[in-house]
Amino acid sequence: MIWEVFRQDRKGQPFEHGGSVEAPDAEFAEAWAREQYGRRGESVALWLVPRGAVHVVDEWADEFDLKYRRVDGYSIKARLKEARERAAAGPR
Amino acid sequence: MADEQAFLEYVQAGGQVETGDWLPDDYRAKLIKFIEMHGNSELMGVLPEREWILRAPTLQRKLALTAKVQDEVGHSQLIYRVVEDLGKPREQCLADLISGKSKFHNVFHYPTKTWGDIGVIAWLVDAAAIISQKALLKCSYAPYARIMKKICWEESFHILHGRDVILAMVTGTPAQFELVQEALDRWWGPLMQFHGNPIPPEDDPMFQWRIKSQGNEEARQQFLDGYVPQIWELGLTVPDPKLRKRDDGVWEYTEPDWDELKHVVTGHGPRTADRLAFRARFLEQEQWVRDVVLAA
Numbered sequence: 337m338i339w340e341v342f343r344q345d346r347k348g349q350p351f352e353h354g355g356s357v358e359a360p361d362a363e364f365a366e367a368w369a370r371e372q373y374g375r376r377g378e379s380v381a382l383w384l385v386p387r388g389a390v391h392v393v394d395e396w397a398d399e400f401d402l403k404y405r406r407v408d409g410y411s412i413k414a415r416l417k418e419a420r421e422r423a424a425a426g427p428r
Numbered sequence: 429m430a431d432e433q434a435f436l437e438y439v440q441a442g443g444q445v446e447t448g449d450w451l452p453d454d455y456r457a458k459l460i461k462f463i464e465m466h467g468n469s470e471l472m473g474v475l476p477e478r479e480w481i482l483r484a485p486t487l488q489r490k491l492a493l494t495a496k497v498q499d500e501v502g503h504s505q506l507i508y509r510v511v512e513d514l515g516k517p518r519e520q521c522l523a524d525l526i527s528g529k530s531k532f533h534n535v536f537h538y539p540t541k542t543w544g545d546i547g548v549i550a551w552l553v554d555a556a557a558i559i560s561q562k563a564l565l566k567c568s569y570a571p572y573a574r575i576m577k578k579i580c581w582e583e584s585f586h587i588l589h590g591r592d593v594i595l596a597m598v599t600g601t602p603a604q605f606e607l608v609q610e611a612l613d614r615w616w617g618p619l620m621q622f623h624g625n626p627i628p629p630e631d632d633p634m635f636q637w638r639i640k641s642q643g644n645e646e647a648r649q650q651f652l653d654g655y656v657p658q659i660w661e662l663g664l665t666v667p668d669p670k671l672r673k674r675d676d677g678v679w680e681y682t683e684p685d686w687d688e689l690k691h692v693v694t695g696h697g698p699r700t701a702d703r704l705a706f707r708a709r710f711l712e713q714e715q716w717v718r719d720v721v722l723a724a
Binding site: 338354355356357358360362371372373376378392394414 | 446448498502506507509510512513571574578581582587721722
């Protein structure tokens with residue numbers, strides 16, 4: 337059984353995927369993950385997750401081109417230039 | 429991205445892939461070969477050092493060397509896990525290692541004559557290795573690149589430990605200094621062969637697939653630039669009369685013995701047979717542990 341190991345550097349930091357260990361149960365997985373990812377105090381916590389329990393989402397449809405939700409949906413350069421020029425030309 | 433050309437362009441532009449992604453067959457085969465050899469090298473690399481655990485000069489050194497051996501075996505476990513996910517089981521990796529079908533790094537085929545060798549291995553062999561491994565942090569296969577972070581972190585302790593061993597000896601008696609010089613003389617040839625022949629990166633399939641992110645000669649130059657000055661400042665002599673840094677920053681050196689490299693890594697090194705026999709014996713002797721654990 338493969339266990340994915342996520343480790344945390346310091347309290348408050350995100351858990352990052354470190355690697356995996358093979359172990360028949362959680363107890364063995366813990367023993368080996370402690371040796372591999374914690375024996376120098378490099379992790380404050382570990383998450384051990386059976387690989388089969390990881391539900392992967394990696395497809396992102398964008399059928400409606402929802403660019404207005406993102407910064408790349410806004411190209412303000414030309415408008416900003418025009419606005420500055422108008423302002424420089426004096427009061428309307 | 430179910431097309432080899434698109435995949436190649438993607439990795440060459442710095443893209444990384446995960447285990448579940450579609451991988452071209454040739455890429456997968458090259459990855460397995462490369463990563464497996466790395467795993468083999470970590471596992472075989474502890475044997476020269478293990479020989480000195482019982483003979484280490486102080487308790488502190490014994491503990492440090494034992495910890496280093498534990499680190500390296502741990503690296504091989506992590507690395508074989510990555511190979512397993514690519515489709516080759518660990519049992520098969522170990523069987524191929526023992527039968528001589530797969531290879532391990534040249535430097536682990538040589539004897540360790542004195543405690544000076546242990547210092548040179550931990551300092552300079554690990555330094556050469558960390559240069560290759562740092563370049564793997566950018567490997568196109570992301571699971572391998574991720575474990576390399578931990579491996580490089582641990583290797584940096586090993587280099588410091590090695591340097592400390594060397595410094596203790598060069599500041600000791602003339603006989604101790606001599607042990608270091610003799611060890612350096614023995615290891616210089618294999619160290620210069622370590623990064624491989626100067627094949628241009630464009631012709632190196634491992635570079636083409638961005639499994640490696642630098643060419644062999646680039647790695648060797650980086651090693652020379654980083655470590656020759658550190659060797660010289662201790663009053664040690666590098667056994668190569670041609671070695672010098674040119675004005676343009678490139679190091680010149682005597683052509684390494686590529687025939688020796690080939691001969692050694694194809695299973696004909698001075699300690700190849702002994703160490704593989706040792707590995708085979710222990711694998712058999714410890715079969716019961718695997719049986720018990722897997723039956724748990």
